Amino acid sequence: MKTNRPDISYIRKYLNGELDARAMYELERQAQDDPLLMDLLMGMESATETTHKANLLAIERQIDRRVKQGQRKKRSYWKFSAMAAAILLLLAAGSLWLWQMPQEKKLIVSSEVTEDKIPELDSPVAYVDSPPAVAELKKRPSKPKSTVERSTDDRGSEKAKAESQSIQIAQAPTTVHKNDRNEELSEISISPSKRRDTMSNLLAVRGARSAAIRAMPVAETPLLVKGLVVDKVTKEPLAGATVQSLHDLRSASTDGEGRFSMPISRRDTLNIRYIGYEQASAVVGTDSVMIAMQPSSARLNELVAAKASIDTVETLISGRVAGIQTDQKPRNPTKKPEPVIGWDAYRTYLQAEALTEGDEATIVLTFQVDEDGTPKHIRIANGANEQLNKRAVSIVTNGPKWFVGTATNKVEMKIKFNKR
């Protein structure tokens, strides 16, 4: 049965030039009729033997690991049922607690959810840890939630948290304003920002979780609010943003990781300003807050910005913020990749390079921008002749680097070849 396996070592000999002309021809001719052989040949000659060897070794190890994992999974089946039971228990406890909440609070929560026009997870510019979460913390001060959570580090509990989170997020700042509760306060700190590709809802969940973990009830102290200011689109922390309390006009600015802390009076409203961004405000009921700043756009006023869906905003802001970010990494606040030198300069570059002796032609090509900002996997979508196709590929390859986009790293581009 092993005979129908292609002889890879023989192909290796062929590639190393160890075969005579006759044998080489035989193999080449056979490959013309055998797609498997042809694919093997082309795959093998696409990189050096050492590269392949390293990769194959890695694959071997991965298969091994996967096989062992599979066996372990099978044997420890009972563990899963135990975990499932634990999750169920936790959920039951959670719903019991929800039932015992004072009637008034329940009403408020539900009315907020229904009246709110923006329950979309990532749309509010600012959101605040919800009162229910705080209430929960108060309920069992002796037994912090963190221990419960750590012991069942599992998707089920994650889900349960996400549920409670959706209630939190649905609270728009304006509605929070109306309630006057949260008599007792606890000290909560929020985690530093996560990577920029993290979805904002994920961020919110994680922020709230880490807040819950570190929760320690401290009653009757002046509220020290800790917060995090991030770019709404890229989720990058914003350093040096000004945070001002509308109540006593005290202000603070964010540190290098976009964090700030300042004492505030209860139910204060914070105003956050940062060059290149829309002014944002957040009503602070608890002591941790995350503010997602909207990159500024002339066409959006503050109120609109707060409610605009992320899509419409993104089309308006293209590239405006790039100038004020001074990180070393190529960074790009827009969805799509763009040339580091900017589109105008890039177009000039193309015009200078894309010249031909022959007829004019337009080539459409696509590529991906890798992490270094280099175009990779360039493909001709709509080509002219082979020579021009190759030229187009080399123009892109040897051209300026790119900013990676936040939503995609793929680019589709037209190159027009003019007569020299």
Added chain:
Amino acid sequence: MNWFKHSKKSDELDDDALLERYRQTDDLSFLGELFARHAEMVYYVCFRYLQDGERSKDATMQIFEELIVKVHKQEIKRFATWLYVLSRNHCLMQLRSEKKMPMVGMDEFVEFPLQEHPNDPLEKERSLSALERCMEKLSKEQRDSVDLFFLNGKCYKEIVEMTGYSMKEVKSYIQNGKRNLKICMEKHRED
């Protein structure tokens, strides 16, 4: 019933036997061993399409996962061939989902071979003359390369030495010449 499981004997089992054993026992070690035998092939096929080591590694493991699921659902006659088709489709799907367009240039997919000569002598005569006419229509480079390779049995290296074209050029002349020939022959048959 698993007494073969860790013995050396499984090394000597052929693909079909390993497959059968996995189906009976659900013990992943059998399928892992079977896949490991062919992993090199799968990886090279992936590399041919994806042209990237990391992606090919990932794809190979994804294909293994796919295999785990599909092995129970499909009848497999010749495992190596079946796995090849699975791998190729996986990579093509991956490429297609990235962009709804095929690659061109040197990455062009291999076309399948020319029609074998039919048995009927009259047909054979006709297709031979069609072949001749179509050969005339090819560019000189393509004609030379196709002629030397398919009709004179020269290997790529010899053709490079004889014509002075580069290896890359020879390969692409043969591929493109072959495709053009095929198109031309099909047209003739319709006429």
